Amino acid sequence: MSEKKLRSHEWYGRKGKDGFIYRSWMKNQGFPHHLFEGGKPVIGICNTWSEFTPCNAHFKDLAAALKRGIWEAGGFPLEFPVMSLGECSIKPTAMLFRNLASMDVEESIRANAMDGVVLMCGCDKTTPSLVMGAASVDLPTLVLSGGPMLVGRFKGKKIGTSDVWRFAEDFKTGKLSQEEFIEAEAAMSRSVGHCAPMGTASTMAAMVEALGLALPDNATIPAADSRRKVLAHMAGIRIVEMVKEDLKMSKILNRKAFENAIMVNAALGGSTNFILHLTAIAKRIGVDIDLTDFDKFSAMIPLIANVQPSGEHWVEDLFYAGGLPAVLKEIKDKIHVDNLTVTGKTLGENIEGAECYDRNLIGTLDKPIKPDSGIxxxxxxxxxxxxxxxxxxxxxxxxxxxxxxxxxxxxxxxxxxxxxxxxxxxxxxxxxxxxxxxxxxxxxxxxxxxxxxxxxxxxxxxxxxxxxxxxxxxxxxxxxxxxxxxxxxxxxxxxxxxxxxxxxxxxxxxxxxxxxxxxxxxxxxxxFKPIELPYERGYVNLYLDRVNQAHEGVDFDFLQGSSGSEVKRDSH
The missing domain is CATH 3.50.30.80 (IlvD/EDD C-terminal domain-like)
Incomplete structure (x- = not known):
């Protein structure tokens, strides 16, 4: 089988003035000429690092581990930033900017000299926005999540983000003082990473693993655990192999992949935000799903993972109990285990060696944590x-x-x-x-x-x-x-x-x-008289004009449907 010509060669492999221009300015970073001679796949690292996005603030270290793996496998890593959406700090809401970030990702990938891309995401909207954007380009793509933070401790008890709502109620009724509230703040967010329960961030990390876009254990390894960096290193190796295999997103994201994601979300008691984001991703890649699918496939699966807010424990605990692979193994008779993943193997092959180490954390189909789950x-x-x-x-x-x-x-x-x-x-x-x-x-x-x-x-x-x-x-x-x-x-x-x-x-x-x-x-x-919408300029005006409704994924109508990586914006 002849090796496919690298996309990056259209930039760096040119002769004469065009090649000079593309290579010369890159060399001011200290890159030697042989990196541009066409043999090394250029791997884009789409990094949502930002100090305004605390969930992703450790991504510089994670990117370093990822680059080591890319270099080891014979790739050429080039990191680029895109809009980062910090759920807790961005106003008026991060969801307003999900579609904008996805456009940033799509055009950054399409316009630059990369053969494959690793999407580094963690905080709630960074994952769907990156996947949506990349799906619209369809290069070999692998998702690397940032991981959940370590469980907090407050007054002798484990705490996480789900406790914010309980603390707020206790504060309103005088059971918790302002001083105790401030103490709980620091106790809860005691390490790098996104929220400790099965909130939207961990739900999204599980979603990409269930879809087949991430390596096994991506969803549950804690951010502060050294094994998260090992996962990043291995992701770097694997993305280079994926480019050589021409393993694009469209070869993984078929109808069965989306059905798997819905069933896995049910098993985890994942976030309702999952519906909006999975629907938007499906419409970007051209797979037809609707709300009836969420109800139908969720109803097949009880709650398997005993993780808050549906259960009692935390994502960190779930990792120690066997992680998402162990949960997947418990529902293997329901999901499509023959579906291809970024490992080059099927989902079934990925989970073959998975084990459950704690039945308090991971139930079975016969003895679930709760009979009702999903959406x-x-x-x-x-x-x-x-x-x-x-x-x-x-x-x-x-x-x-x-x-x-x-x-x-x-x-x-x-x-x-x-x-x-x-x-x-x-x-x-x-x-x-x-x-x-x-x-x-x-x-x-x-x-x-x-x-x-x-x-x-x-x-x-x-x-x-x-x-x-x-x-x-x-x-x-x-x-x-x-x-x-x-x-x-x-x-x-x-x-x-x-x-x-x-x-x-x-x-x-x-x-x-x-x-x-x-x-x-x-x-x-x-x-009925419609409310007067107050915004009238810039991106928000575009959003109000072109956004669709919740059952359609809250995406822009003009972004639905994959256009493919071969589309050229200009002739170079």
Whole structure:
């Protein structure tokens, strides 16, 4: 078999003036001429390192280990930055900029002289944005995640990001002082890495491993563990081999890969944000999935991993118990084990030697941690295009519930009213927040798991039914209905809910309905007036104009469908 001509040779292998220009300026970094003579694959390292993105702040060290592996395998590593999205610090929400970052990634890969690329990602939106962008180019691609932080310790107990919500409730009710709150901050975030529970960051790391885009154990090795650097080194070796094999993303990301990812997410009790991101990735690579697939394939798998927020433990603990390969092995009879991965082997071959070392952490299909897991997709007159809930993180007694609506027109009204003593609310009510969807906020923020009123927390109430067109942090929990589509800002039925309306939730039968007559619904639709969207320039204007709805992945319509790496922007 003849060796495929390297893409980078179109830049560095040219003769005359063109070759001179491409090579000469690169040589000011001290690279010798033989690196440009066409034999060494150029490997782009797409690095989302940023001190504004704490989850990814250790990526300089990780990139160094990755480069060692690339050099060892005969490759030529060249690192490049792209927009980094720090979930906890970027305003108004990182999700607003996911599509922008994906465009940055796509065009950076397409425009530069690389034969393959390693995507370095960790914080929530960095993973989907990098994968979305790379999928639109379709070079040999491998994902290297940053890993979860070590579990924190506070007052003798293990803590992680899921505890933020509990601490906030204790602070509101006076059980935790401001000084203790500050002490907990440092105790929780005590090492490099992303969130310690199965939040969105770890869910995304598991997603890419399940899709076949990452090496085994990518999802669970702690960021501070030296084995994370070993994984990076091995990723460097493997990406060079992938270029020689011409193993592109499109050869891995088929329909079965996406079905695997959905089932693995169910086994882990992963983040609801997974739905938006996997849908967007599928549409970029040209695979047809929709909300019904999430419900269908999630329903096949119980909760296997005993990890917060659906379980009790942490991703670090899951690694010691056998990691994601051990979880995959428990559901091997359900997933497509014959699917190809970046190792050049099938998923089944990758997990053949996996073992479980702790049955408190990893259950089985016969004896799962919980019978209900994954994503339940709801339909009804309140969400004709769908809404989602994570049953494994909800209260079982609330999965079938009818209650009176307490409506907040936007996040500001919620903040102003939620702790007012005269707020007309009790534990049987249904909290409704409008105008926090893709266009309404804009960017669809993680405010769906609304904190409960202080007066109910003081009574010992820990959960209520909550509904919004926004998102929830993967570290969050509760009986929270999210991603109501179409959103209220564009006239979706959620916009028509009034205080005192009766809402019926029936998760077992996958329904969510506003109990008013069709005539009343039509009357309210005619009276509806859309909110005035405040932004009118730059990227946000583009976002508001071209973003699609939650059930479509909240992506830009003009970015869907892979265009392929051979597309030329110019003739060089």
């Amino acid at each position: 339940a997709v709801l339909k009804g007159n309140l969400c004709p295009d769908g809404a989602v809930i994570k049953p494994s993180a909800a209260s079982p007694n609330l999965l079938k519930h009818t209650g009176r609506a307490v409506v907040f027109e936007n996040i500001d009204e919620y903040k102003a009213k939620i702790d007012q003593p005269d707020l007309d609310i009790d534990e049987n009510c249904v909290m409704v927040m409008k105008n926090v969807g893709p266009k309404g906020y804009p960017g669809m923020p993680e405010v769906g798991n609304m904190g409960l009123p202080s007066k109910l927390l003081e009574k010992g109430i820990k959960d209520m039914v909550r509904i919004s067109d926004g998102r929830m942090s993967g570290t969050g929990y509760g009986t929270v209905i999210l991603h109501v589509s179409p959103e209220s800002a564009i006239g979706g039925p959620l916009a028509l809910v009034k205080n005192g309306d009766i809402i019926e939730l029936d998760v077992p039968n996958r329904s969510l309905n506003l109990l008013i007559s069709d005539e009343e619904m039509e009357k309210r639709k005619k009276e």
